Amino acid sequence: MLISISQVLDADQRELLSGMLDALVWKDGAETAGRVAAQVKRNQRADLNQSIGPKVEQILFGAISAHPVLRAAAQPHKFSSVLISKTTTGGGYGLHVDNPFMGDGEQSLRTDLSFTLFLSRPETYEGGELLVEHAGQTQSMKPNAGDLVLYPSSSLHQVAEVTSGERLVCVGWIESRARRVEDRETLFDLINLKAELAGRLDDQSPEMLTLSKVIANLKRRF
Numbered sequence: 432m433l434i435s436i437s438q439v440l441d442a443d444q445r446e447l448l449s450g451m452l453d454a455l456v457w458k459d460g461a462e463t464a465g466r467v468a469a470q471v472k473r474n475q476r477a478d479l480n481q482s483i484g485p486k487v488e489q490i491l492f493g494a495i496s497a498h499p500v501l502r503a504a505a506q507p508h509k510f511s512s513v514l515i516s517k518t519t520t521g522g523g524y525g526l527h528v529d530n531p532f533m534g535d536g537e538q539s540l541r542t543d544l545s546f547t548l549f550l551s552r553p554e555t556y557e558g559g560e561l562l563v564e565h566a567g568q569t570q571s572m573k574p575n576a577g578d579l580v581l582y583p584s585s586s587l588h589q590v591a592e593v594t595s596g597e598r599l600v601c602v603g604w605i606e607s608r609a610r611r612v613e614d615r616e617t618l619f620d621l622i623n624l625k626a627e628l629a630g631r632l633d634d635q636s637p638e639m640l641t642l643s644k645v646i647a648n649l650k651r652r653f
């Protein structure tokens with residue numbers, strides 16, 4: 432399942448962040464890629480331990496990890512820390528697959544889902560599409576600032592070369608309670624169906640109670 436979630440950052444958060452992003456300290460992105468990925472990675476990564484980094488990280492992580500649609504689709508068990516990546520003219524990130532595991536010790540997680548939250552307005556840069564190979568097709572995404580694309584970490588994906596301007600994104604990974612993509616999709620459908628029916632049926636109706644039971648029991652099976 433590949434979904435785009437609009438406005439994970441609202442206008443106020445985008446406004447607040449736009450001033451802060453200029454104050455970030457940057458380092459070469461290839462340092463943060465695995466050995467194979469480093470050969471195709473041409474971008475910079477913000478050092479979130481320096482300057483205004485921790486505050487920026489807190490705003491982004493807070494908005495992403497609490498978002499109800501993302502939570503329904505991903506069934507998160509663990510989130511990685513987020514990173515902010517900047518790609519300027521001539522940069523990009525060639526076709527690759529993300530590392531299956533990230534972090535150490537308590538922070539360690541299996542990457543089931545990857546996300547990219549777009550921070551730059553699409554009209555401010557040329558190129559820089561996120562291209563994900565999914566269900567036998569290549570999906571090309573360049574959404575509005577504040578929108579997030581969620582896709583299986585098992586997909587081959589790339590960032591098209593930026594031919595002008597500057598592309599800023601926030602990326603991260605999720606270990607899901609539901610390891611299998613089919614299970615996540617079924618659960619997401621049921622949760623959406625329940626939200627849809629909630630406007631028409633009483634919470635205590637037999638239909639809603641059965642649906643709640645199915646959702647709870649399906650979660651227990653993972």
Ligand code: NI
Binds near residue numbers: 527528529545588
């Ligand atoms: Ni990647």
